[in-house]
Amino acid sequence: HPALSRRYVLCEVVSEDPRCRQCIEDRALALAVKDAISRVHGDYGLACCSISFTVKYLNAYTGTVLLRCRKDSYRLLCSTLPFVRYLESRGQRYPCFLNTLHVGGTIRTCQKFLIQYNRTQLLRLLQNCTNEEERQRIQKSLMSCSLTEEQSLSGDEEEDDGTE
Numbered sequence: 780h781p782a783l784s785r786r787y788v789l790c791e792v793v794s795e796d797p798r799c800r801q802c803i804e805d806r807a808l809a810l811a812v813k814d815a816i817s818r819v820h821g822d823y824g825l826a827c828c829s830i831s832f833t834v835k836y837l838n839a840y841t842g843t844v845l846l847r848c849r850k851d852s853y854r855l856l857c858s859t860l861p862f863v864r865y866l867e868s869r870g871q872r873y874p875c876f877l878n879t880l881h882v883g884g885t886i887r888t889c890q891k892f893l894i895q896y897n898r899t900q901l902l903r904l905l906q907n908c909t910n911e912e913e914r915q916r917i918q919k920s921l922m923s924c925s926l927t928e929e930q931s932l933s934g935d936e937e938e939d940d941g942t943e
Contacts, residue, residue: 784849784850784851785831785847785848785849785850785884786847786848786849786850786853786856786882786883786884787835787845787846787847787882787883787884787885787886787888787889788845788846788847788848788853788856788857788860788879788881788882789843789844789845789879789880789881789882789883789889789892789893790843790844790845790846790860790877790878790879790880791841791842791843791844791877791878791880792808792842792844792866792875792876792877793842793875793876793877793878794842794866794873794874794875794876795874796873796874796875798871798873799866799873799874799875800839800840800842801839801868802866802867802868802869802871802873803837803839803842803844803866804837804839804868805834805837807866807867807868808834808837808844808866809832809833809834810867811863811865811866811867812832812846812856812859812860812863812877813825813828813829813832815859815860815862815863815864816828816829816855816856816859818862819858819859819862820855820858820859824855824859827849827851827852827855828848828852828855828856828859830849830852831847831848831849832846832847832848832849832852832856833846833847834846834847835847835886836886843893844877845886845889850884853882857879857882860877860879861876861877863875863876863877864876880892880893880896881893881896901917904917905917905918
């Protein structure tokens with residue numbers, strides 16, 4: 780059934796303001812993305828993207844975000860993400876941008892990509908170490924990276940109940 784065809788867009792929230800991480804929540808992020816879609820693609824674009832759009836996973840600590848949309852509107856969504864300029868929380872605006880890391884057909888492929896991406900980032904950190912203690916801490920983090928069933932982002936892949 781084509782209506783159940785989804786795309787998952789893996790992004791990271793990048794901000795120089797440390798307070799921005801505190802306001803990363805599903806609702807604020809969804810509002811910022813929908814506002815950008817409306818500004819860039821108008822009511823029609825917003826209507827297309829809003830069907831089945833949701834924030835599937837969010838980690839405020841790492842700034843990692845997984846957005847879900849219909850397969851036929853993921854290009855519209857992706858073209859809009861560079862126009863997200865801030866997140867709003869409790870009347871405050873925190874400047875940031877969304878860096879798209881990966882677009883996948885399943886949550887699992889996004890998970891696998893994220894693990895590989897994090898390993899690469901850790902290796903970069905390792906190369907820039909200034910002392911042995913720092914190097915050992917990063918190596919320990921590197922060794923603990925593994926994909927197991929318990930670490931699933933949101934549980935079952937096909938949890939959609941078709942009420943959309």
